[in-house]
Amino acid sequence: MQTQPIFPFTAIVGQEEMKLALLLNVIDPKIGGVMIMGDRGTGKTTTIRALIDILPSIPVVKGDLFNSHPSDPELMSTDVQKKIANQEPLVIEYIKVPMVDLPLGATEDRLCGTIDMEKALVEGVKSFEPGLLAKAHRGLLYVDEVNLLDDHLVDILLDAAASGWNTVEREGISIRHPARFVLIGSGNPEEGELRPQLLDRFGLHTSISTVKDAKLRVKIVEERSAFDRDPEKYLQRWQEAQEKLSNQIVHAQQLLPHVTISESYKVLISQICAELDIDGLRGDIVTNRAACAHAALRNCKQVEIQDIEKVIVMSLRHRLRKDPLSTMDSGERIQQMWQSAISDMP
Template structure:
């Protein structure tokens, strides 16, 4: 049976900041992912799942459970590295980067993977069953209702996001594997807030609300009904726009290493962080990386001040001091005018 096509990213109406934050992470994963906050029915999950058609292709070691990069020994799993050190040529396949989803209610073993103690004791061999973090290596890891995750799963995500490695320990046995991923989370603040430690791990944060323009709301209804009537035909009608968007992102990725910024740009980044009383330096770095990415998306090789201001809207809302997230309103634009 043919799998029903996902709702096209190009067919999403409005929510420009959300779409921009997602596209920026596809171009530059080092930004650190995005947290999407908003009420029910605002296309949060639809937008993330629609990224699957826009993700680039990547080379992976054939048969590797972690999809290691065959050209980067520094990020390889131990098995691939050992084979390489023995002089073995690593065969490679090409596949599209995937959206790996952490299901609601997933167990710790499902997330981290499991060690087979019985086999280890009987045969003296360590047998590891990889989990979601293994599948998510070099991929996009999507967590819906991220604010409802159990604390022990949050801790595991924090450790993996910080170290880029997942370590599973049982009794006297231990297995580690690479777990570098772009983290994307969606949540409804009405159902509870997210732990500050995990909130800070998201590079960008956007707030989405229901559209207030009557024409836009009508368009949402009409497009959704067309999709439900015939998802295959609807998806085909957006193929050209989807291909154009994919090429746009590919051009931005190619241009990204060539984008330059001046001292004035750094001055603006620091001035904004100080004026808004942003804690730490992670926000500064993320703001600059995002500004560089925004310039690449517009096919410019020079960052402009407007890029920094736009980046601040995406990189700083969840980092402002003395502002409870439950009351967070994205009014940074008004404050930037006074910087």
């Protein structure tokens, strides 16, 4: 079966903040996903689909319903753990990182999976039909127009993304499976915002707008036209850049556990969060994580001031309390506070 060619990630012009947010989440999925808000036709979906092509293949246990990792217990289903305990051989295969789309009309059963009660009662067998959360394990789960999704489903999504597990219970029967995925939401602010307590659960938030520079717009149109004319030739042109970025991601993932952030930078981040009056500690945690991932992406073991500067707006923008009297954009407020804080540093 011939797959449809995907526009290369490295060829996407502009929208640097969105691309960086996606890369950081791939390097460290514990950042907690990304919410992308922007105008129609700004390349949100194109960029997210292009990301899959640069991600390295992952090892899975063949035949397992949950893309279980063959050696990491945190990423295994209970069935695979039992096989290992019983010293049964595992067949390993490599697959592309899964990307799952959650349609707006999805039901809870479609998202979480269902238990076949007839089989359970008649045959005494736990039969589970996996949902989208199972398919997205160790991959990306993309919700377009997440601000239009039913709040109940958003709650389930965010709980699974935070805990890394999905539990389905029905008539006293319970099935639990791993569900570690990068949650990516996109939406148009004209169609309504997410509730603040739900928005806060997304690790990063990027705000993108239509490119205003005429030359840049022409460049985008030309690149897209060249791809549409001859996708194969266009992909060959960008193959080297794609492979280079893919290798950079793999190296950053391996380097991440060794990246450290100094106590003074941790205090700086928390000081800014406190002065911006941000509720809770998610802002502090995510900024620290994202700064470490950015350092790893740069092939550095020590977080530097530039790493924090690159991620602090994305990490805190959606956590600010709305001031109806303020005309200043939330990103500008954070930038102002950042400049003030670093100018006071010794």
